Amino acid sequence: MDITALLLSRIQFAFTITFHIIFPSFTIGLAAWLTVLEALSFATGRPVYRGIFEFWLKIFGVAFGMGVVSGIVMAFQFGTNWSVLSKMSGPIQGPLLMYETFWAFMLEASFFGVLIFGRSRVPPWFYLFSTAMVALGTTFSAFFIMVNNSWMQVPTGYVLENGVFAPNDWTKILFNSVVWSRFPHMLLAAYLTGAFCVAATGAWYVLRKIYHAEARIMLRMGLGLAAVLMPIQLFFGHLNGIYVNTYQPSKMAAIEGRWNDEQPGSEVLFAWPDVKNRRNLFAITLPSPFGSLIDSDSLTAKETGLNSIPQEDWPPVVIPFFAFRLMVGCGLLMLGLAWLGSYLSYRHRLAYNRPLLWATFLSFPLPFIAVITGWFTAEVGRQPWVVYGVLRTADAMTPFLTARQATISLVIFCAVYAFIFLFGTFYIYRLIRTGPARKQFEVPHLAVPNRPMSLADEELIEEPSHLVAGE
């Protein structure tokens, strides 16, 4: 086996999946937000909700298309670069991916068609129902992906038979205990991503003094939702920590920068882990029993350190250590912004507080960084295993893959993705900059449910000449 090819394959997987997760984490949240908007519009009949709905539906279309395009590659990469894994875990991961593909295709493709064509053709309640079904479809997708990944984190419900993982208990796999803390964690992360993007857009319009009514609703709803969800997210994050500590002591020790066994444990807030000498430099530490309290909900529990784990089973300590802190840092920043903003909005002072508006506007990368670093913590922290405790990443790679092949594929992946996603992001930016134009929404005549991006067809040609101050 070729060590360089292994490294390159890992980089390639990390690169493509990092690119991919940006779009679903945005669209899952956006789909839920669209459902809320449509429900409000249905209940109150106020046209402003309809306007915001149609604006975000277009953005949803482009982002959703990007997510689908970048996701297709993932379904093939398991086979190309990780053929041993796909052969061994195919009987479990294959069916789960099939559920994801089939169900998502049914719900998303068919009901998205209603969202595009149906406004004048179906009764309002059915339109609302279709919006909810699209949201449900994205949620199903997320669920099966999380079940799939959770099986790699904590494999269960299988027997090793003729060199493959043969499933013998699907309920154990589907209702894997860790799924029920990880799936809500991801779902909430997606909702928060949507909420912050909406709030940031609202803040941008307020700062530019345009779309006054829409902007206020986006700001208030985005920040309000985040203010409620953020504490729940922290709670589920904590539950995730408990599962990691129970099932994956090596990942936990790396996240915590804990070298020696401690009873009860202390908590490293910040440090520079010096892996070679097995110690932390510049450490700022909370004394025991804070570590045990955080990791095990206990004042006395023993916490495992890296020194009692063979070094060959360590993850690359530095990455999960810093990725985790970045994620938590983004989370706390978002919590502060959401609470402060919601308070000011409640006191009707938010629209005049320019520093906070700027902070909200500039906060839109935070949820994305949090999602990506969270996944880095989970995935890099699982190393050197691809299926934790059972199959090593190094043994999972295609045995005859050469470094040259992996280099070529990585280079063209980077080139094509950069090319495509630069344009995609640019179009989303243009859509958002133009804003919810107040004109009758017309379906571009070539728009079809199978081409979500086509919804934005008519809009992109125009320059925003109508951008005069709102009310």
Added chain:
Amino acid sequence: MVMFWVSLLAISILLYVLLDGVDLGVGLLFGLARGDARRGAMLSSVAPIWDGNETWLVVTAVILWGAFPLVYANLLSAFYLPLIVMLLGLILRGVAFEFRYKTQRLRWIWDLSFVGGSLIATFIQGLTVGALVEGLPFTNGQYSGGEVGWLTPFAVLCGIGLCLGYALLGACWLIRKCEGEVRDVARRQIPVLAVGVLAFLVVVFAYALAENLPILHRWIDRPYLFVFPAIGAIAATVLALSILNHNDYLPFHMVALVFMSAFGTLALSFWPYMIPSVITVDQAAAPQSSLVFMFWGCGVIVFPLMLIYTLVSYSVFRGKVRASGGYGH
């Protein structure tokens, strides 16, 4: 249960070849077409369907992984570079489709991506089938051909052959969906492409005989296989007649029939192997518990729904597309 999943796999592959073959073929002919009006009409004839067509490639991949993991793992890793290039080609062309009319100045970049992506994807699909027919180098059940074990003259020939075939499929589609100049040009292209495909088939057959490819023995074992080429020959004859009669609808159905008979021929000459002379269907099948789990959750209800959905989208899009209007603007 294994047979159920084999059938679903076969349906998905056949649908992919027929449906995406159309828009890949139109993409190839697009490269030969000049003038924005003509190009626009060609794109309009596949705009509402191309994305749905590619869905069947993903469906094929997940069925392969879930139901036949051994084949999925071996095939995808053996065809490492061509497969990744093909995927990126498909992505590039898909995105080009969406972005080309969002810009005037840079349209040539997207047009180039569209033609290039179609060409690359088609060629590689043909190459893959060719390499499989000829037989991939395997040692002890593991691919042993190295980086370019799939690159043989025969495989390259099949790549070119499929380009001709998809272009023929695309031309017949254009006749059916378009009017005016686009239709007339396509009608003139069909005899050339058809003769090309015929010549390709003759060469392939001669090569197979000369090299004594193991796949030929299947034909001696199973003389009933000759029913497929017979159907293909009849369809080809009707195709020729319908072109002479300036019929707009028959050619597409006939060329689709030719493709189906070719698919049937290949599939049955592979049987019971999935990777010829290396891995059989039964060896490749996932454990019963996986197959049953997928049967109830995906195969028995969702798959038929997907077929119905495809039918509905096509029936909504029936008839000729507007001759002018350059792609909806």
